[in-house]
Amino acid sequence: MPDTNETTVVTASREVDADAATIFELIADPSRQPEWDGNDNLEQADPGQRVRAVGDVFTMILTKDLAVRQNHVVAFEEGRLIAWRPSEVGKPQPGHEWRWQLEPLDDGRTLVTHTYDWTDLIDEKRMVRARNTTEANLRASLDRLATAATATG
Incomplete structure (x- = not known):
């Protein structure tokens, strides 16, 4: 468990010049995630794993040692919210969570918040x-996601 004095929730936000639906599609489709992962941790994910509900599980191959991770979706609201907890295949979730929240602003702009929470690790x-895993890592993902979303939208 983390030290009780440690900060175990890291968050970064930015406005993106794209609508929430376009941005959310990049996040909810695991095969697109390696394009914008700012941690350079994701090698690939098979197509056809688009997340649609809490309880969905998608798999990713990591760049380090090409390990496979299952990602268990723990929060989902189409176009607005998605969160998952990774685990090794067939093993219990170790307790960390990746979360994305999207807030439509105006005319095709969206506030995107990315959170890494390892409180329960x-x-x-x-x-x-x-x-x-710092705010700079999360910001790198946000920046790459913004680039992908503006190119897509």
């Missing part, structure tokens, strides 16, 4: 990486 092997 119990896997000691993942603590170093969790501690090294």
Whole structure:
């Protein structure tokens, strides 16, 4: 478990010049995620895994050692919210969560908030990486996502 004095929730936000539906499609389709992942952690995901509800599970192949991760969707609202908790295939979720929230602003602009929450992380092997996931990492994903969304929209 994290030290009780540690900050275990990291968040970054930015406005994107694209509508929420366009941005959400890039996030909810795992095969598109490696294009904009600012952590350079995602190698690939098979097409056809578009997330549609809480309880969905999608798989990703990581760049480091090409390990496969299952991502368990724990929050979902079409066009507005998606969150998942990764785990090794067939193993319990170690307790960290990636969350995306989209708030339409006006005329094709959206406020996008990306959060990494490792408050419940119990896997000691993942603590170093969790501690090294900073707002700058999240911002890199937001910036790449914005670029992809404006090119798409």
